Amino acid sequence: MWMQGTCSRRGFGLTQESAADRALASALKGIARRFNAAELDSVLVTKYPGFHIAKVTLQPRQIQQHTSLDIYIEKHPLATAVRSAGSRGA
Helix, strand or coil: CCCCCEEEEEEEEEEEEHHHHHHHHHHHCCCCCCCCCCEEEEEECCCCCCCCEEEEEEEECCCCCHHHHHHHHHHHHHHHHHHHHHHHHH
């Protein structure tokens, strides 16, 4: 399921990798607990004399097995019967 909002964090390090690792760890901590996944949107690394700064942006995501509509249909047998009857004619 697609959610609105992003989480961006910066990390500092002596290498590009260490800066990106720190930024990613910080961004993951910034995702609300109600989400069970995150999509990596972007990683931008800037080099300065002696160190790097990375900015990581994540999109929070919720992965689920069923949509809300499917849950509604499972709980209401009449909706399932109407849906089944309508699909037979097609």
